[in-house]
Amino acid sequence: MLATAQHAWAGVREDLDAAIARDPATSGRVEMALASPGLHALWSHRVAHRMWRHGGALRLPARLLSQLCRAATGVEIHPGAQIGRRFFIDHGMGVVIGETAEIGDDVMLYHGVTLGGRSMARVKRHPTVRDGATLGAGARVLGPVTIGVGAQIGANAVVVKDVPDGAVATGVPARIRLPAAQVDPGEALYDEPALWI
Numbered sequence: 001m002l003a004t005a006q007h008a009w010a011g012v013r014e015d016l017d018a019a020i021a022r023d024p025a026t027s028g029r030v031e032m033a034l035a036s037p038g039l040h041a042l043w044s045h046r047v048a049h050r051m052w053r054h055g056g057a058l059r060l061p062a063r064l065l066s067q068l069c070r071a072a073t074g075v076e077i078h079p080g081a082q083i084g085r086r087f088f089i090d091h092g093m094g095v096v097i098g099e100t101a102e103i104g105d106d107v108m109l110y111h112g113v114t115l116g117g118r119s120m121a122r123v124k125r126h127p128t129v130r131d132g133a134t135l136g137a138g139a140r141v142l143g144p145v146t147i148g149v150g151a152q153i154g155a156n157a158v159v160v161k162d163v164p165d166g167a168v169a170t171g172v173p174a175r176i177r178l179p180a181a182q183v184d185p186g187e188a189l190y191d192e193p194a195l196w197i
């Protein structure tokens with residue numbers, strides 16, 4: 001029992017420290033714990049997800065907890081969504097994360113992000129977001145696409161294709177800028193017309 005409580009507290013501290021590291025507008029753990037809707041949504045999701053995985057009669061209460069959290073924070077996370085460690089949502093409001101979404105460690109979302117589906121079939125239909133990716137305010141990532149390790153999705157981008165590790169995706173539909181190390185020098189000549197002058 002004591003070990004479980006210690007483990008839970010260690011997880012909470014890790015979430016708090018990860019949030020503080022990404023939010024320069026906060027003064028410390030107490031303020032973050034009391035005033036971050038993103039963390040409240042995450043902690044509520046951790047409970048709802050355990051209930052969901054238990055299955056059976058706990059699935060309905062899991063959905064209700066998720067809806068209660070949505071009413072309180074503006075963040076809607078389906079209890080089936082899988083979320084890794086040190087996840088942070090800054091500002092919270094307007095985030096929607098679908099049932100089959102998978103999110104790695106150290107991922108950050110701003111308000112208004114949608115990890116949504118494009119199909120009504122009961123299959124994997126929501127995005128996979130790998131470790132260390134950041135999704136800007138209002139970004140929509142739709143379908144079972146993969147956002148690579150450390151990728152950045154620009155504010156208000158609409159992404160319907162995979163984004164490679166370390167790439168930056170902006171615009172509607174999103175255009176992908178690869179990390180400099182992966183750019184083929186030959187291709188770069190075509191991308192930058194000024195080099196031909």
Ligand SMILES: CC(C)(COP(=O)(O)OP(=O)(O)OC[C@H]1O[C@@H](n2cnc3c(N)ncnc32)[C@H](O)[C@@H]1OP(=O)(O)O)[C@@H](O)C(=O)NCCC(=O)NCCS
Binds near residue numbers: 091
């Ligand atoms: C996408 C993003 C990560 C790019 O950052 P960056 O790599 O430093 O990019 P730069 O600022 O050097 O911009 C590179 C180009 O992308 C464009 N760009 C940057 N962000 C863009 C966006 N969200 N949508 C469309 N174009 C964008 C710039 O205008 C610039 O265009 P140019 O080459 O024609 O001049 C960043 O701009 C972004 O959108 N971050 C999200 C932040 C956020 O949501 N904050 C909310 C706080 S409440």
